[in-house]
Amino acid sequence: xxxxxxxxxxxxxxxxxxxxxxxxxxxxxxxxxxxxxxxxxxxxxxxxxxxxxxxxxxxxxxxxxxxxxxxxxxxxxxxxxxxxxxxxxxxxxxxxxxxxxxxxxxxxxxxxxxxxxxxxxxxxxxxxxxxxxxxxxxxxxxxxxxxxxxxxxxxxxxxxxxxxxxxxxxxxxxxxxxxxxxxxxxxxxxxxxxxxxxxxxxxxxxxxxxxxxxxxxxxxxxxxxxxxxxxxxxxxxxxxxxxxxxxxxxxxxxxxxxxxxxxxxxxxxxxxxxxxxxxxxxxxxxxxxxxxxxxxxxxxxxxxxxxxxxxxxxxxxxxxxxxxxxxxxxxxxxxxxxxxxxxxxxx
Amino acid sequence: xxxxxxxxxxxxxxxxxxxxxxxxxxxxxxxxxxxxxxxxxxxxxxxxxxxxxxxxxxxxxxxxxxxxxxxxxxxxxxxxxxxxxxxxxxxxxxxxxxxxxxxxxxxxxxxxxxxxxxxxxxxxxxxxxxxxxxxxxxxxxxxxxxxxxxxxxxxxxxxxxxxxxxxxxxxxxxxxxxxxxxxxxxxxxxxxxxxxxxxxxxxxxxxxxxxxxxxxxxxxxxxxxxxxxxxxxxxxxxxxxxxxxxxxxxxxxxxxxxxxxxxx
Numbered sequence: 118x119x120x121x122x123x124x125x126x127x128x129x130x131x132x133x134x135x136x137x138x139x140x141x142x143x144x145x146x147x148x149x150x151x152x153x154x155x156x157x158x159x160x161x162x163x164x165x166x167x168x169x170x171x172x173x174x175x176x177x178x179x180x181x182x183x184x185x186x187x188x189x190x191x192x193x194x195x196x197x198x199x200x201x202x203x204x205x206x207x208x209x210x211x212x213x214x215x216x217x218x219x220x221x222x223x224x225x226x227x228x229x230x231x232x233x234x235x236x237x238x239x240x241x242x243x244x245x246x247x248x249x250x251x252x253x254x255x256x257x258x259x260x261x262x263x264x265x266x267x268x269x270x271x272x273x274x275x276x277x278x279x280x281x282x283x284x285x286x287x288x289x290x291x292x293x294x295x296x297x298x299x300x301x302x303x304x305x306x307x308x309x310x311x312x313x314x315x316x317x318x319x320x321x322x323x324x325x326x327x328x329x330x331x332x333x334x335x336x337x338x339x340x341x342x343x344x345x346x347x348x349x350x351x352x353x354x355x356x357x358x359x360x361x362x363x364x365x366x367x368x369x370x371x372x373x374x375x376x377x378x379x380x381x382x383x384x385x386x387x388x389x390x391x392x393x394x395x396x397x398x399x400x401x402x403x404x405x406x407x408x409x410x411x412x413x414x415x416x417x418x419x420x421x422x423x424x425x426x427x428x429x430x431x432x433x434x435x436x437x438x439x440x441x442x443x444x445x446x447x448x449x450x451x452x453x454x455x456x457x458x459x460x461x462x463x464x
Numbered sequence: 465x466x467x468x469x470x471x472x473x474x475x476x477x478x479x480x481x482x483x484x485x486x487x488x489x490x491x492x493x494x495x496x497x498x499x500x501x502x503x504x505x506x507x508x509x510x511x512x513x514x515x516x517x518x519x520x521x522x523x524x525x526x527x528x529x530x531x532x533x534x535x536x537x538x539x540x541x542x543x544x545x546x547x548x549x550x551x552x553x554x555x556x557x558x559x560x561x562x563x564x565x566x567x568x569x570x571x572x573x574x575x576x577x578x579x580x581x582x583x584x585x586x587x588x589x590x591x592x593x594x595x596x597x598x599x600x601x602x603x604x605x606x607x608x609x610x611x612x613x614x615x616x617x618x619x620x621x622x623x624x625x626x627x628x629x630x631x632x633x634x635x636x637x638x639x640x641x642x643x644x645x646x647x648x649x650x651x652x653x654x655x656x657x658x659x660x661x662x663x664x665x666x667x668x669x670x671x672x673x674x675x676x677x678x679x680x681x682x683x684x685x686x687x688x689x690x691x692x693x694x695x696x697x698x699x700x701x702x703x704x705x706x707x708x709x710x711x712x713x714x715x716x717x718x719x720x721x722x723x724x725x726x727x728x
Contacts, residue, residue, distance in 0.1 A: 213552070213553070216551075216552030344573070348566060351551045351560075352549075358543065358544035359564055360566055360567025361566060361567075404556065
């Protein structure tokens with residue numbers, strides 16, 4: 118029972134850390150707003166939203182400060198938390214389902230598909246909303262294709278899915294390269310390239326609203342089913358003999374993870390490594406049980422991406438794309454995991 | 465709890481693996497399945513667990529056709545103990561045992577205090593409660609087999625299907641695991657296990673099913689059915705059988721006699 122106790126404490130610490138980083142991220146940036154003002158602005162906003170405009174705090178802050186906090190920083194911090202949680206949870210679920218700790222959420226082509234969709238929208242100059250919309254659609258489409266191919270194929274389902282995913286990913290990557298080739302090098306090409314690097318610079322409230330739905334639609338079922346994800350990590354025969362419909366469960370996991378990944382990439386662009394590395398930290402701290410691991414990965418992912426985004430805004434005078442920073446952090450950590458044997462058992 | 469198999473046939477594509485196998489296993493019986501490599505023991509088990517659909521024939525579990533059970537219902541009748549357990553991640557022993565209770569939980573439900581207590585009780589009964597928080601890949605093969613046994617027992621199924629339960633165990637551990645299995649049979653479980661050691665059939669089984677070339681070569685009480693002739697033909701080597709006086713009474717044992725001629 119002592120063990121349960123320590124898990125509870127770890128979760129309390131993690132939740133506190135989340136709250137700290139969440140609010141802390143509001144006063145990171147060039148425009149100076151004091152912590153107290155920030156909290157007042159947020160409280161005022163929350164009050165007005167919940168009471169539908171009937172209640173408000175006395176305004177003791179500048180209009181400019183309010184605009185910065187609510188229109189720039191709130192969407193950005195919320196997006197970082199959502200995307201971080203989504204990518205990390207999706208990766209965590211995939212690692213269990215594919216019985217492989219080296220798997221990331223873009224395994225089946227969700228990210229490359231979404232990247233292609235965004236590049237296509239930028240090429241066709243379809244406008245800002247279409248970039249998000251097409252990106253999300255193509256992310257789903259890529260995984261749907263991989264799934265259908267694996268259904269038709271005669272080889273074992275998960276292996277077929279991985280192979281089909283690799284093929285589909287490569288196809289969409291080539292498609293994106295082709296779009297870059299024909300894009301106008303003065304404005305379109307930089308826009309596409311920058312988008313693909315992943316960034317939350319231009320995130321608006323409507324982006325967050327758009328991404329929140331698929332992300333929550335994936336996150337909630339996975340949280341509810343997290344005990345059963347454990348059973349996907351033992352052999353197929355064992356799981357089935359214990360009464361689990363492994364086939365159905367796999368489809369649900371793939372669907373949830375895809376919704377989360379495509380929703381994330383649609384607003385943030387390609388942000389690598391989060392879905393691969395963060396679950397490993399979760400495993401080190403909370404162990405292998407998905408009852409604890411999945412919520413822990415969500416929270417850790419959110420904290421991680423908020424911190425990285427804070428760095429992206431402050432380290433240099435011009436912003437560094439998030440995708441580059443997560444790789445700078447993720448790759449060495451991954452290398453360390455490989456060299457140290459990670460949390461995996463010895464062979 | 466009983467299982468009845470009637471005229472079972474199974475093919476992988478055009479290749480017949482099991483042709484016309486019939487047998488029954490009643491409550492309290494320990495059925496040993498013997499046969500050379502590749503004879504279809506694992507395939508038979510996969511049919512019994514409902515993973516493979518036989519080409520023809522019937523499998524009746526408690527008088528009801530196997531296909532009529534849902535996965536969850538079947539999990540409450542049959543528990544499966546695999547030959548080896550290699551999860552992708554190193555779950556603790558307690559969590560591994562808790563997995564056995566999944567069929568008793570709702571789809572979104574998680575094991576709670578009651579399940580944890582039941583799992584611990586089972587680990588205690590098998591003498592491995594000290595391992596509960598250890599990683600299941602960091603314990604010995606014998607301990608892992610006992611853990612799988614605990615997992616099968618908390619599943620509340622009255623029939624156990626064990627695929628070579630002692631394949632990876634040393635001399636002492638295989639004996640200890642089989643003694644446990646024998647006690648479970650005496651406690652009323654129906655147990656079907658496969659083995660490559662005919663002596664295990666003599667020591668523990670109440671009934672034996674010898675498979676050869678996809679069909680049944682012999683079925684019945686081990687002492688009566690496993691004659692020198694049957695054993696020799698089953699494995700294609702000369703086998704001698706004898707009675708041995710031990711401190712615990714007369715035991716039947718057999719051994720291969722290389723260099724000897726069949727039936728000599």
